[in-house]
Amino acid sequence: MRIAHISDLHFGAHDRRVTETLISTLIELEPDLVVASGDITQDATVAEFVEASEFFKLLPMPAFVIPGNHDLPGLDLRRFIQPWKRYRDHIARELEPELQADLVDIKGINSARMILPSLNWAYGSISARQRHDIADFFAASTTPWRVLTVHHPPLNPPEFPLDVTLFNKGKFLETLGEQKVDIVLSGHQHHAYVETRIMNGHTTLFVCASTAMSVRIRKQPQGFNLLDFKDKSVRIELRQLSGDRFMTQSAVTHTKV
Ligand SMILES: [Fe+2]
Numbered sequence: 001m002r003i004a005h006i007s008d009l010h011f012g013a014h015d016r017r018v019t020e021t022l023i024s025t026l027i028e029l030e031p032d033l034v035v036a037s038g039d040i041t042q043d044a045t046v047a048e049f050v051e052a053s054e055f056f057k058l059l060p061m062p063a064f065v066i067p068g069n070h071d072l073p074g075l076d077l078r079r080f081i082q083p084w085k086r087y088r089d090h091i092a093r094e095l096e097p098e099l100q101a102d103l104v105d106i107k108g109i110n111s112a113r114m115i116l117p118s119l120n121w122a123y124g125s126i127s128a129r130q131r132h133d134i135a136d137f138f139a140a141s142t143t144p145w146r147v148l149t150v151h152h153p154p155l156n157p158p159e160f161p162l163d164v165t166l167f168n169k170g171k172f173l174e175t176l177g178e179q180k181v182d183i184v185l186s187g188h189q190h191h192a193y194v195e196t197r198i199m200n201g202h203t204t205l206f207v208c209a210s211t212a213m214s215v216r217i218r219k220q221p222q223g224f225n226l227l228d229f230k231d232k233s234v235r236i237e238l239r240q241l242s243g244d245r246f247m248t249q250s251a252v253t254h255t256k257v
């Protein structure tokens with residue numbers, strides 16, 4: 001099974017030329033599924049959500065989408081009254097989708113919040129209810145690979161461009177270890193990254209994608225990740241925009257023991 005992991009599309013702050021390159025690259029690579037790990041829009045406007053929805057319709061493969069902090073209206077009453085209405089109307093009714101495929105079970109978690117115990121609303125949080133949902137979903141899992149996608153990365157290595165707080169991160173990591181999650185797909189940092197960690201005797205790969213198409217680049221150009229799953233192994237390829245092509249920058253292969 002092949003999954004393309006894209007993130008931080010930021011429609012409204014996107015480079016149309018890169019969007020077209022991404023669409024043609026995805027069509028060429030024929031992934032079975034596209035996972036989009038949040039920040040689908042820049043300012044959560046209706047026009048941006050409509051454009052994002054048209055993008056997903058142009059893709060011939062299904063998309064598994066979760067929201068990010070930019071998909072909430074800003075300092076606007078809508079943020080507090082109907083925080084997810086536009087996202088739900090245009091992208092997906094379900095903020096935390098689930099998918100059981102041949103080789104891979106995928107759980108989506110929404111880490112964006114309309115209110116946080118911080119003035120920085122770009123931070124994220126994971127609740128006890130979400131940790132229980134993760135446990136329930138993976139308790140029923142019988143596939144070789146357990147994948148979770150969440151916008152805010154649970155790890156914060158020094159090479160990341162931003163210092164981001166994910167509230168309740170410690171308990172979240174505990175749950176990921178207890179449930180023997182194999183791969184965590186995130187975004188937010190606009191920085192492609194893979195880290196392997198052993199938790200609870202199980203290897204978990206923390207995979208972050210750069211921004212797929214926005215002009216909001218930080219330390220890296222636009223990019224996305226390609227994951228090829230086999231029964232016992234997965235190959236993760238990090239692709240970066242170079243000229244008018246997404247070129248392979250690096251790749252890691254992980255084999256289950
Ligand atoms: Fe972003």
Ligand SMILES: [Fe+2]
Binds near residue numbers: 068070
């Ligand atoms: Fe973000």
